[in-house]
Amino acid sequence: MRNRAKCKKCNKVIESFHLHDYVNCSCGEISVSGGSNMYCAAINWDNFLRVDDMDNVIVVQVSAEKHLFKQTKKELLEMLKIMIENIEKLPEHVLQTPISHYDHLTALMLIYEIAKYSDDVT
Numbered sequence: 001m002r003n004r005a006k007c008k009k010c011n012k013v014i015e016s017f018h019l020h021d022y023v024n025c026s027c028g029e030i031s032v033s034g035g036s037n038m039y040c041a042a043i044n045w046d047n048f049l050r051v052d053d054m055d056n057v058i059v060v061q062v063s064a065e066k067h068l069f070k071q072t073k074k075e076l077l078e079m080l081k082i083m084i085e086n087i088e089k090l091p092e093h094v095l096q097t098p099i100s101h102y103d104h105l106t107a108l109m110l111i112y113e114i115a116k117y118s119d120d121v122t
Contacts, residue, residue, distance in 0.1 A: 003038045004051040005030055013051055022101045033101065041105055043112070073117040080110055 004015040007025035014023045014032055022033040030042045042048040042062075050058040071079070087095070 001038075002053055003032050003035055003040070005032050005040055006049040006051050006057060008047040008049060031101075031105075039102075073114060076110065076114045076117075080114065083107070083110070 002015060003017075004013060005025075006013045007027065007030045009029045010025050010027040012025040012027075014025050014030070016023050016032040016035050016039070018035040019037060020033075021035055022031060024031045029044065030048045031040065033039045033041075040048065040050075045060070045062040048060060048062075050060050052058060
């Protein structure tokens with residue numbers, strides 16, 4: 001099966017053809033990468049549809065997302081602080097190397113989850 005997906009938000013069908021091919025839909029809601037490795041990501045998984053080789057649309061069920069961020073805002077901020085501290089401890093030559101889209105996506109997802117909370121935590 002090819003690594004294809006359709007965004008419910010913008011109706012764009014996207015496809016990743018090889019390992020380092022990272023593709024977003026028009027609105028940035030979903031992405032696929034890794035070619036036949038079938039990596040995918042979504043801001044909201046309700047907007048992610050898998051598309052098979054016969055152009056059939058498959059609704060996916062993502063159970064891990066519901067359990068991914070059960071932490072409080074304070075716990076999420078602590079996770080972010082630890083990530084920053086660990087990166088700051090890296091040697092200079094490592095700090096100058098590029099990060100992958102997955103690293104970037106992970107950081108953005110964590111920041112997004114923190115921002116969803118309306119209460120203030122210091």
